[in-house]
Every structure is written in structure tokens, then in C-alpha cells.
Amino acid sequence: MLSPFVRSAVILGLMSAVGPLAIDMFLPALPTVADHLGSTAAAAQLTITAYFIAFGLAQMIYGPIADMVGRKPPVVAGLALFAAGSLVCAAAPDMAWLVGGRVLQALGGAAVMVIPRAIIRDMHTGTQATRLMALVMLIISVSPMLAPLIGSGVIAISGWRAIFGVLAVAAGLSILLTLTLQPETLKPENRVPVRLSAIVGGSLKLLRDPVFMGLTFVGGFGMASFFVFLASASFVYTGHYGLTPTGFSLAFAANALGFFSASQMAASLGEKFGAERVVSWAVSGFLGFTLLLLALMAAGFDHFALLVGLLICANGCLGLVIPTTMVMALDDHGDIAGLASSLGGMLQMLAGGILTMLAGPFFDGTPLPMVAAIALAAVLAFTAMRITGSARGRRLVAAQ
Template sequence: MPPMIRTALVLGLLSAVSPFAIDMYLPAMPAIESELGAGVSGTQATITAYFLSFGLAQLIYGPLADRFGRKPPIFAGLGIFLVGTVLCAVAPDIRFLIGARFLQGLGGAALMVVPRAIIRDLHTGPEAAKLMAMIMLVIFVSPMLAPLAGSGVIAIGGWRGVFWVIAAASLVSLALLAFAQPETLRPENRAAIEPRALRRNAGILLRDPVFMGLTFVGGLGISSFFVFLTSAPFVYTGTYGLSPTGFSIAFAMNAIGFFAASQAAGPLGERLGMETVVFWATAGFAAVASALVLVVLAGGGSLPVVVGMLFLANAFLGLVIPSTMVMALDPHPEIAGLASSLGGTLQMVAGAVAVTLASPFFDGSVLPMVAAIALCGISAFAVALLVDRSGRRQAV
């Protein structure tokens, strides 16, 4: 097996555990709302809590990965994730579940930050985008199969059974990490954790307009997906009357566009330039999402139309997110772990804020969901314009 494919497979399987905890959980949200008497906003808070801790914890794992190597922080994160998952499975009420999901997110963050640093250890530029896209192809199995698997588990063991299955998957990931993933950061390249150095390096990143711009272009794209994740279970099952299995199929269709298009990010980056790909893909995402809002306002928001247009919007998004991830890290190889963690934190927090701001407007209908997605897309395009201008000024 070629080394890049083997690396993509291992990192993809590790990285898939955290989104699996989201995607497999989605069909259970209406059942949780009913059993725990949480209401829609309370049930949505279980995902918001996960995203928030998932984002904040990335600030920790990046420096740890630069200091101790890439594998030890993943081991620690998986252990925390496993404990949080078991607590979710035995949660007696919605507040306990929200807290357990917060703990789960603290551990799952390691599976987002460290694999990106591993990619930067091995490749840069279009090659890194190719590897990132290949990893996303493996992760693609999660939104395709996890909701369907979740529906099956719910039918047999209720929504708590979902978390027991996720706990088993995390144990498999621990074994995979121990035996299949080599360490990629050599001891001589490891950096001591020095608060002054961290503040200085964080300041470098925060003052870098290209790093911040690319981070928020990707972050606003991720925010739109978070809005979709927290709203779609109620829209598809409530407004359109889909069963948990029907929702899982519709959700998988929306995810196909993202992950299929992500495979073109590397080749298109080599042919056209990654900056060009990000700019026009962001424009396409904003245009399709905005058009969907107009269609819904005009009364044409049937299920096939919504699913089809979200498929196209997510296809554009699939070109944006892997490209911005690697482009933001490329100029900072010596602090790749910190750059990955800071960027990830900013993106996850942006997603949690977007869900929190959109939640009061959500009434179970499709319009608030697609309007929030369009607003994220328009904002991402506005930031992409600023990044493009900043990049041109730096090139002069």
C-alpha cells in the first residue's frame, strides 16, 4: 500500500471518531428531546456544548503535540473522549448530558488538531491538500453511514445505545493509534512549552492577516455546517415528516457533495492555484446558499429542492475547507501544532457562536436554517475578498 494512502487511511479512521460522535447522534435528537423533556433548544445545546469544548481544547493539544510528539496527546484525548462517551450513555437528564458532551468534546479535539499537524510534518502545499482530501474521503464514511447506523442502533437499544457503540469505536481507535500510526515529530524538532514563546507565537499568528483570513473563511464554512447539523434533524423529521432512517438518507445526500468535491481540492490547487480555488469556491457556496433562501421564500422549498441545492452548496464548501486548512499552516511550519490548534479553536468557537445566534430564530421550519447557512456563506465570501486583497499586497 502506498505510504500516502496508508497514512490517509489511519489518520482518516482516527479523525472519523469525533464526527462519528456527531453524525451517529443526529437521528437520536428528537428521541432525546422527548425522553428527557429538553425541548429543541436544550437538545441543540448538547451539540453546541460539544463544539464549544472541542474548539477551546484545541489550544491545549497543539502545544502538547509540539512538545511531546504527535501520539501522546491523541492517547490522552481518546481517553477523555471515552470517559465522556460513557457518561453520555448513562445521563439521567439533559443537564448531565450537556456536561458529558462538553467532556466528550474536550477529548475529541485532539483528533482534529494533531492529525493536521501530522499532515504538515509530512507534506506542504498541494500535496498536503491531497492528503487532507484523502483523509476526508475516509471520514466521508461517517456522514454516509453513521446516521443510518445510529437509526439502527436506536431501533434496537434506544438513543443510549448510540453512545455505547461510539465508546466501542474509541477503543478500536486506541488500538489503531498504538499499532498503526508512527510518530512523525522527531525529538530534535520538539519545542518546549514556554508561556512567553506561546504568547509570542500566538501573537504572530493573530497578527497574520492571511492566517486569520483563511481560518475564518474555513470557520464560517464550518459554521454553516454546524447550523445544518443542529437544525436538520428537526426540519427533516418535523417539516418534511421523514423517519430517522429517511433523515439519515437525506443527510447522507447532503454530505456526499462535500466529500466528493473535497477530492478535487488538491488537483485543482495544482492546476489553478489554491488561492483561486478558495476564492471561487467560496463565491459559489455563497451564491447557491443565497439562491436557496430566495427559492424557499418563493414557496419552492420542497424536500428534493432543499436537498439538491444543499448538495451543490456543500460541494463548493468541500473545496474550501481542506484548502484553507493547509494554506493557513503552510507559512508556519515551525509552529504547526500551535497554528493548527489556534485555527481550530477559532473555527469551532465561530461555529458554536453561529449555532447560538441562530437558535432563537429556529421554529422547526426550513427558512431559518437556510437563511443562517446563507449568512455564513456571504460572510465567508466577504472575508475571502479581504484575504485575496491582502495576499496581493504581500506579493507586491
């Protein structure tokens, strides 16, 4: 029998995995889709970038709604929209329709990014929340480790369009899971009506909070490095290094394993050393590994094992950064946790989408542009961390 804590992690993790599945299962198909629809690699990458941007913008809708009507109804509505977008993608006759279907998927899938965070905040704060967030991420880790392999298998058996049929079924199962097993965590007396003035006022409060903004962007630039990798890796691994779709899926799983293994240590390390210190160490490690990789690649050390090995180390550092900063950013804003989760998620997704879009014109099929964009994300995350540390220090002095 699972404890209530682990049971919550399993339910929230399975619910949240639908959004990442839409990215990870589709990755091995990117080169095939570009050829099949008579398009280019850049156009195929747009299916990833458009998903991220729409995913980010939609998060501002779900948070306030979840604060008004509770957590479960908007989750069900979002998953239904995600399923509809999946069916559009499955039938897409050209790249424009495919991008449109991906946008529709993202508009629905954003619900299961925002609302589980708010559910965690409803139930826990501090290290308990970090531990639950890390457990949820452990469940989600099935997606980046297995989804590309599943996607490769589906492509081999039924073609790339069948991937979206599988995603529509996954959304339907998540709706059933939400309706039958996930309790409502926002009590009626704690719900607040959706008023434009309240949303604007709450958003301005958050945007003016340097600690909230700094922590959001520390995690956001870390996530941006993932987005760059997601948009580029299938072309680099299969085109430049000659991997098969299955080989790419295995290499991708190795990168994900580094992140999610480290994420399970975030809460215990935070309790022992303090969350701020753990984030500082981990962001510094992320910067060091990515700059080392960039320097070696620029010097001509273009080796697949080197690329994968240092990316695993860098992603391990991010496994400590992202769940911890997510929790820290919401700690002071429990009264508007839904809105704070929405705004933070939107800003993070937009940061990732914009960086991926800016890196796109430099992509030439080799690993160097991808590595350079990842290193830039690390520099930005480190800068945001230093600014946030100064802001937290001033806040602590003012509180004394």
C-alpha cells in the same frame, strides 16, 4: 499493498473520524432525546452547540502539547477522555448530565481534530499536503454518510443511550490503531518545550497575520454552515417534511456526498489553476447557491427536493474550500504547526458554535431560519475571502 501515502491517509482518517461520529451518530436521536428526557428542541440542540464550543476551546491545549511531547501521546490521552465522556452520556439521567458528558467528549475528541493536521504538515506541504488532507477527508466521509444510518439502527435495536456505548468502543479501537500503526512524525530534535511566553508569542504572531486569520475564517464560516445544519436538520427533516430517522439519515448522507466528492478534486484543481483561484471560485459558488436557496424559500418554494439539491451544490463548493484553506493557512507556519492548527481549529469551532447559538432563538421547525443562517455563513465566508485576497496581494508585492 497500500502505498505509504494511502496508508497514512487511512490511519489518519480512521483516527480523525471519532470526533465526527460523536455528532453524526447522535443526530437521528435528537428529537427522541428531547422527548425522553422531558426537555425541548432548543435544549437538545444545546448538546450540539456545547460540543462545538468545548471542541474548539480544547484545541488550544493539544497543539502546544503535541509540539512538546510528540504527536502520539496527546492523541491517546484525548481518545481516553472521549471514551469517558461517552460513558457519562450513556448514563445521563437528565439533559444537564447529557450536556456535561458531551462537553467531556469534546474535550477529548479535539485531539483528533488538531493533531492529524499537524502530522500532515510534518510530512508534506503544498499540493501534496492538500492531496493527503483530501484523502483523509474521504476516509472521514464514511462518518456523515453512514453514521446517521448506524445511529438509527442502534436506536431501533437498543435505544439512544447505546449510541454512546458504540462511541466508547470506537475510541478504544482508535487508541489501539494509534499505538500500533501510527508512527511518530515529530522528531525529538524538533520538539519545543511548552512555555506560556512561547504560546502567547506564537498566538499573537498568528492573530496578527491577516492571511492566516483570513484563511482560517474562510474555512471557519464554511464549517459554521455545517454546524447550523447539524443542529437543525433532524428537526426540519423529520418534523417539517415528515421523514423517518432512516429517511433523514439517507438525506443527510446525500449532503455529505456532495462535500466529500468535491474535496477529492481540490488538489488537482489547485495544481492546475492555483489554490487561491479555486478557493475564490468555490466560495463564490457557495454564496450563490445559498442565496438562491434563501430567496426561493422566502418566496414560498418550500420543497424538500429543492432544499436538498441546492444544499448538495453548496456543500460541493465547500468540499473545495475547506481542505485547501486548512493547508494554505499552515503553509507559512511549519515551525509552530501544532499551535497554528490548534488556534485555527479553535477559531473555526467557536465561529460555528456562536453562529449556531445565535440562530437558535429563530428556529421554529421550518427550513427558513436554517437556510437563512447558512446563507449568512456564506456571506461571511465570501467577505473573509475578499479581505484575505487583498492581504495576500500586499504580501506578494512586499516580497518582490
